[in-house]
């Protein structure tokens with residue numbers, strides 16, 4: 001129980017590809033960051049955010065103050081929505097180019113931060129647009145510095161080199177991954193996550209949970225991915241109920257933010273596989289669908305498919321969720337239903353049929369997995385062969401609960 005020996009008010013510095021300030025009060029590190037930007041002769045920044053959370057969370061006041069005190073001019077693009085689009089990225093880039101922005105401060109969850117990372121690239125490639133970036137028509141190796149102010153505990157984007165943006169014209173949601181978009185600095189302050197509504201609290205945490213379940217079962221998984229995945233699952237199972245019960249519980253937010261961050265570090269090295277490859281077409285087709293909910297609907301069937309090939313690892317990593325797995329390949333059904341029950345107990349009962357999908361969509365969804373380069377790339381990391389039939393079976397099985405006992 002090492003957590004008890006940790007002072008959550010002590011701000012630690014954790015380095016990955018990014019320098020991350022982590023702990024209650026970490027938001028005040030924006031002063032040091034502003035000074036470092038000034039020392040690099042950066043005096044114009046573009047702030048990228050959604051409409052409300054950057055102020056509601058309490059993050060904006062100290063940021064605005066630090067920018068003013070350090071004579072850093074800024075423009076704000078606050079039009080980023082959940083499942084952000086290439087159009088939003090292009091609009092923000094235009095604002096940044098007109099202003100002469102030398103860095104991007106992205107404030108929010110995965111959507112504003114991923115959009116901000118994309119803008120950071122395009123500020124260095126003014127002749128290209130966001131759709132070209134996400135359709136891989138050019139391969140960037142430079143971006144202006146990104147400062148990620150993370151307000152949730154899901155994506156891990158504050159610690160990794162990935163970004164995801166939707167292309168409305170093709171109803172696809174590709175990902176990019178480039179070293180040049182590791183945030184130069186990130187801030188993870190649990191106090192700025194306490195205003196997340198209960199549903200979002202659950203969805204973002206389920207995103208982090210899926211990151212580690214996939215990360216530790218990719219065919220690129222390392223011992224580091226095991227350590228990080230096991231620990232992330234333990235912390236999520238322990239602290240998610242606390243943060244649902246009391247959104248202001250800073251200890252719970254601290255460990256959920258920590259779990260999401262180490263999940264991001266884990267899959268930064270290993271990549272992901274089925275659940276993410278199959279979810280992106282869902283929220284690409286229905287932008288109102290929360291990424292975490294899309295993942296939750298697919299997870300039981302994915303576990304059922306991959307368990308036998310990774311029984312040793314999954315029985316260990318999932319132990320806090322399903323305590324009585326022995327690591328035998330024939331436990332696949334039991335593991336899948338165990339996950340489904342855990343989700344149901346959290347109140348996540350929706351399946352694809354409940355979210356407006358019908359079986360006629362399976363063909364289109366499957367095509368999108370194979371036709372979107374970044375998603376097809378994830379399939380190559382899967383622990384079992386990811387042929388068309390397997391993908392279709394996972395979608396089909398995710399329309400209704402696996403366990404008849406729990407069917408509505």
Ligand SMILES: [Fe+2]
Nearest residue numbers: 155207276291
């Ligand atoms: Fe994700």
